[in-house]
Amino acid sequence: MKVADIIxxxxxxxxxSLSFEIFPPKKSDTxxxxxxxxxxxxxxxxxxxxxxxxxxxSTRNSKTVEIARKIKETYGVEPxxxxxxxxxxxxxxxxxxxxLECAGIENILALRGDRNPDYPxxxxxxxxxxxxxxxxxxxxxxxxGACYPETHLEAENPVMxxxxxxxxxxxxxxxxxxxxxxxxxxxxxxxxxxRCAGIDVxxxxxVMPVTNKAQIExxxxxxxxxxxxxxxxxxxxYEDSKESLLDAGLAYTIHQIVDLIANDVDGVHIYxxxxxxxxxxxxxxxxxxx
Ligand code: FAD
Numbered sequence: 001m002k003v004a005d006i007i008x009x010x011x012x013x014x015x016x017s018l019s020f021e022i023f024p025p026k027k028s029d030t031x032x033x034x035x036x037x038x039x040x041x042x043x044x045x046x047x048x049x050x051x052x053x054x055x056x057x058s059t060r061n062s063k064t065v066e067i068a069r070k071i072k073e074t075y076g077v078e079p080x081x082x083x084x085x086x087x088x089x090x091x092x093x094x095x096x097x098x099x100l101e102c103a104g105i106e107n108i109l110a111l112r113g114d115r116n117p118d119y120p121x122x123x124x125x126x127x128x129x130x131x132x133x134x135x136x137x138x139x140x141x142x143x144x145g146a147c148y149p150e151t152h153l154e155a156e157n158p159v160m161x162x163x164x165x166x167x168x169x170x171x172x173x174x175x176x177x178x179x180x181x182x183x184x185x186x187x188x189x190x191x192x193x194x195r196c197a198g199i200d201v202x203x204x205x206x207v208m209p210v211t212n213k214a215q216i217e218x219x220x221x222x223x224x225x226x227x228x229x230x231x232x233x234x235x236x237x238y239e240d241s242k243e244s245l246l247d248a249g250l251a252y253t254i255h256q257i258v259d260l261i262a263n264d265v266d267g268v269h270i271y272x273x274x275x276x277x278x279x280x281x282x283x284x285x286x287x288x289x290x
Contacts, residue, residue: 003048006047007266011202016265017266021271023051024061024067037276050109111146147194182231205260207269209250209275210234210245211245
């Protein structure tokens with residue numbers, strides 16, 4: 001089922017969609033290592049699960065399709081395959097699309113991917129909008145795109161970033177998933193601006209539960225998410241106690257999600273970091289809201 005249809009269906013029930021992001025296991029792991037994770041996550045009945053894809057030259061990319069196929073065939077949950085384009089030619093992307101078609105994958109999150117100084121870009125695709133257009137020309141896929149409530153780090157300014165986002169929608173993206181953020185007000189203001197720019201597709205809010213301080217600091221460095229004072233206080237007070245930080249961090253995330261739902265968010269997308277125990281604690285707290 002196409003993600004846009006899933007979201008519409010949930011809308012008619014007056015509820016937001018709930019989705020998870022997972023990543024393929026590291027090179028040395030076998031696919032069976034992720035089976036237990038998938039089973040536990042799928043038991044939580046998300047509306048879809050998205051599977052990440054390396055920016056370029058990654059041997060883990062072949063596992064993305066394999067895992068997505070498993071999510072669909074073994075667990076009956078709709079998968080979304082992330083696909084990056086900066087380091088692939090049109091012919092390579094075309095081959096991947098045929099592979100996805102054969103695996104029965106209907107949903108793709110089309111991304112540019114981060115630049116990697118160790119690999120030369122192929123230059124067939126410069127921006128995600130070009131990949132969106134190409135995918136739409138190649139088959140009957142539902143295409144989603146990424147968006148950035150706190151502006152993409154390379155963008156000239158927030159206005160240009162939203163103008164560029166509109167190009168992605170005009171190219172055929174029918175759904176957006178946001179970068180993680182910790183301050184809902186930032187997300188609400190972003191949505192207002194995006195709607196004013198004429199973008200009317202559903203926008204899922206990306207939420208990352210805090211499980212440890214180092215992980216959050218790494219993510220914040222990578223994506224530039226700002227930390228509200230009440231969030232920083234939690235990190236500071238419990239930085240030396242793993243269990244307490246997990247309790248307080250989860251309480252923060254659950255509060256964040258409840259507020260998003262109360263403000264009629266289209267969907268909640270949880271960056272699970274492949275941690276089903278954390279996802280379960282969140283889902284148990286919002287079961288009747290999604
Ligand atoms: P784009 O939409 O192309 O935007 C990139 C930059 O170019 C922005 O600054 C934008 O303003 C600008 N731009 C866009 N179009 C134009 C134009 N026509 N002219 C001038 N400037 C333009 N990375 C991975 O490697 N693998 C993953 O699986 C993955 N999953 C992700 C999932 C989500 C939900 C998100 C939010 C990000 C994910 N990323 C992933 C990271 C993503 O690849 C990076 O953030 C990357 O730097 C930008 O990708 P994009 O698709 O948003 O790019």
